[in-house]
Amino acid sequence: MARQTVADGVVSLELAASSGESLPPWQPGAHIDVVLPTGVTRQYSLCGPVKDTARWRVAVLREPDGRGGSQWIHDHLVEGGELRVRGPRNNFPLRPAARYLFVGGGIGITPLLPMIAEAEATGAEWSLLYGGRTRASMAFLPELEGYGERVTVRPQDQYGLLDLAGYLGDPDPSALVYCCGPAGLIDAVEAHCAGWPTGALNVERFAAAAVRQPADDEAEQPIEVELRASGTTLTVPPGLSVLKAVEQAGVPVLSSCEEGICGSCETSVLEGEVDHRDSLLTDDERAANDTMLICVSRARGRRLVLNL
Amino acid sequence: MTLTQHVRNGWYLGAWSDEIGRTLKQRWITDIPVCFYRLPDQTVTAVEDRCPHRKYPLSLGHLDDDGTLQCDYHGYRFDGQGVCVGVAEQADKPKAALRRFPLVERDGAIWIWPGDPELADESLLPDTSWLTDPNWTHVHGVVPLKARHMLLLENLLDLTHETFLHPTSIGNAAVAATPIDVTVDGDRVGFSRRMIGIEAPPFYEKSCGLTSPVDRWQDGDFYPPGIFVLNIRVAATGTEEPDGFHMKVLYGMTPGRGNETHDFYALGRDYLIDDEELTRFQHEQQLAVMQEDVDALEAQEIMYATDPGGTAESSIKSDLAALRGRRAVAKMLTREQQAGGTRPRASA
Ligand code: FES
Ligand code: FES
Ligand SMILES: [Fe+2]
Numbered sequence: 001m002a003r004q005t006v007a008d009g010v011v012s013l014e015l016a017a018s019s020g021e022s023l024p025p026w027q028p029g030a031h032i033d034v035v036l037p038t039g040v041t042r043q044y045s046l047c048g049p050v051k052d053t054a055r056w057r058v059a060v061l062r063e064p065d066g067r068g069g070s071q072w073i074h075d076h077l078v079e080g081g082e083l084r085v086r087g088p089r090n091n092f093p094l095r096p097a098a099r100y101l102f103v104g105g106g107i108g109i110t111p112l113l114p115m116i117a118e119a120e121a122t123g124a125e126w127s128l129l130y131g132g133r134t135r136a137s138m139a140f141l142p143e144l145e146g147y148g149e150r151v152t153v154r155p156q157d158q159y160g161l162l163d164l165a166g167y168l169g170d171p172d173p174s175a176l177v178y179c180c181g182p183a184g185l186i187d188a189v190e191a192h193c194a195g196w197p198t199g200a201l202n203v204e205r206f207a208a209a210a211v212r213q214p215a216d217d218e219a220e221q222p223i224e225v226e227l228r229a230s231g232t233t234l235t236v237p238p239g240l241s242v243l244k245a246v247e248q249a250g251v252p253v254l255s256s257c258e259e260g261i262c263g264s265c266e267t268s269v270l271e272g273e274v275d276h277r278d279s280l281l282t283d284d285e286r287a288a289n290d291t292m293l294i295c296v297s298r299a300r301g302r303r304l305v306l307n308l
Numbered sequence: 309m310t311l312t313q314h315v316r317n318g319w320y321l322g323a324w325s326d327e328i329g330r331t332l333k334q335r336w337i338t339d340i341p342v343c344f345y346r347l348p349d350q351t352v353t354a355v356e357d358r359c360p361h362r363k364y365p366l367s368l369g370h371l372d373d374d375g376t377l378q379c380d381y382h383g384y385r386f387d388g389q390g391v392c393v394g395v396a397e398q399a400d401k402p403k404a405a406l407r408r409f410p411l412v413e414r415d416g417a418i419w420i421w422p423g424d425p426e427l428a429d430e431s432l433l434p435d436t437s438w439l440t441d442p443n444w445t446h447v448h449g450v451v452p453l454k455a456r457h458m459l460l461l462e463n464l465l466d467l468t469h470e471t472f473l474h475p476t477s478i479g480n481a482a483v484a485a486t487p488i489d490v491t492v493d494g495d496r497v498g499f500s501r502r503m504i505g506i507e508a509p510p511f512y513e514k515s516c517g518l519t520s521p522v523d524r525w526q527d528g529d530f531y532p533p534g535i536f537v538l539n540i541r542v543a544a545t546g547t548e549e550p551d552g553f554h555m556k557v558l559y560g561m562t563p564g565r566g567n568e569t570h571d572f573y574a575l576g577r578d579y580l581i582d583d584e585e586l587t588r589f590q591h592e593q594q595l596a597v598m599q600e601d602v603d604a605l606e607a608q609e610i611m612y613a614t615d616p617g618g619t620a621e622s623s624i625k626s627d628l629a630a631l632r633g634r635r636a637v638a639k640m641l642t643r644e645q646q647a648g649g650t651r652p653r654a655s656a
Binding site: 187190257 | 480481482485486487492502503504505506507521545546620621622623624625627628631632635
């Protein structure tokens with residue numbers, strides 16, 4: 001495994017089989033699952049040349065608010081280190097077309113790179129609109145420069161939001177649109193393409209970084225949760241939510257969305273520091289540390305005391 | 309969502325100025341009957357609409373030219389301060405006074421504070437100067453709604469419903485497809501949605517003469533418990549913010565009696581302000597859109613009211629502003645009850 005920083009907060013990794021054997025074939029749009037030593041599994045799009053069976057390239061954006069996978073790679077994966085991977089699999093295949101309109105946002109450029117190479121190889125007409133926060137945060141610019149005018153690079157700090165209307169234009173029955181990036185971008189592209197023929201738009205979403213997702217596979221440590229009113233103490237293993245553990249202990253508690261949105265599982269916290277992973281509480285409510293949504297949130301330390 | 313108790317320590321839109329004159333007007337507010345009227349010096353007054361004698365509605369009585377309010381059941385008479393100044397039947401005055409509510413009349417709106425008068429704080433009111441700004445024009449009114457105030461609140465804080473409920477006027481796919489940013493500032497909840505390069509919804513196409521693509525911004529601010537202001541900007545895509553068409557919608561979500569709500573509205577714009585044709589069109593559209601909301605909310609009210617067990621609701625990301633709005637109201641209610649409130653417990 002070789003690593004290289006390719007933009008602010010983005011490292012690219014080149015992976016080769018430790019046995020030295022050649023790697024399985026794949027098609028543009030494919031991703032691999034990376035299984036980290038912490039037990040976390042993350043998907044990364046393959047972004048090197050399809051023909052290269054000796055190594056795979058992926059790029060990893062550090063997501064401080066993510067589930068810890070990207071942080072681990074940035075902080076602990078060293079040059080020459082080992083990674084377990086599965087795949088490749090392809091949920092985002094490139095279908096044949098005379099014309100392609102690619103829209104990439106931030107790290108969403110990765111699956112598009114081999115697609116672009118393919119479009120170029122087959123002689124299709126194509127263009128790319130590539131947005132990011134700042135130029136420095138956008139990976140693979142030198143590589144893309146080689147394509148000349150087909151590529152439009154639009155960092156947000158210089159140009160604002162992407163001019164999707166200008167770029168996509170009117171529905172073109174001969175064209176396919178491929179978009180990957182943050183949810184907001186995909187939503188906007190979807191809105192634009194509402195009038196396009198069915199199937200013209202193809203997107204790959206990756207989870208929004210801003211919102212902490214349920215703890216399932218991330219919870220690194222077991223935590224101890226005392227339910228003061230019931231006089232019970234539980235050990236909540238990684239991978240189990242506090243809500244589920246409480247339910248399994250036979251303590252009745254309301255819940256509905258189990259995603260940290262609805263607030264029905266809200267529980268008062270008597271002791272311990274909460275690691276808030278919900279979407280609902282405000283910053284003030286979080287800072288007060290006296291309430292938590294137990295379906296997704298956990299403890300910063302090893303112990304919580306709840307009013308249950 | 310079974311929050312049916314009402315916060316009283318807060319401002320509600322009680323009436324539009326032009327609704328209140330020298331006749332007595334009854335309007336229930338947070339389950340309190342209120343009688344609005346003007347004194348000879350034109351100041352507006354609101355008193356509890358229950359005669360201290362045998363609770364007959366004072367609004368069924370009459371107002372003398374000197375501003376004396378008379379109950380037309382047994383003749384109790386009250387001065388401008390609500391103090392009983394006599395009764396037709398006997399010479400000595402009964403000891404009685406009416407409960408009067410803090411009011412603020414500003415920009416053509418009358419705001420009422422149904423709770424503890426000590427706490428009535430004018431600075432909590434939103435800026436409504438556009439209602440009287442000569443560079444703006446607006447239409448306003450009030451629509452009766454047989455649904456609890458919270459449902460209206462959630463309707464306004466989650467505008468993704470425009471896509472589905474108002475497809476022929478203000479909604480299109482872009483609304484539901486564009487995520488919102490939600491901010492909380494003390495008790496206030498705000499959201500913002502930026503729709504860039506979208507298809508122009510029919511209402512904006514007609515009211516601004518715009519063709520697609522357009523940029524459309526919605527910034528909503530909820531001033532709990534009952535005021536909502538939506539700032540709208542529509543512009544040809546690429547136009548700078550100040551050059552766009554600006555509109556504002558003010559909603560006064562005022563709980564009435566039981567699960568009824570007064571749905572006050574004002575719709576303003578800062579362009580073509582002398583175009584009466586456009587004003588008429590916008591007013592008609594506003595009422596048509598509100599009717600779609602009223603129909604939906606009244607259907608929804610029945611479903612909440614007949615589900616006392618409160619089967620679980622499912623929520624999604626776009627509910628965030630509305631859920632924060634609920635929390636803000638629930639918190640105010642808790643504060644009020646802890647401050648020695650006289651109200652029964654909320655079943656939130
Ligand atoms: S169950 Fe919805 S926030 Fe926990
Ligand atoms: S009820 Fe008003 S005077 Fe008797
Ligand atoms: Fe509506």
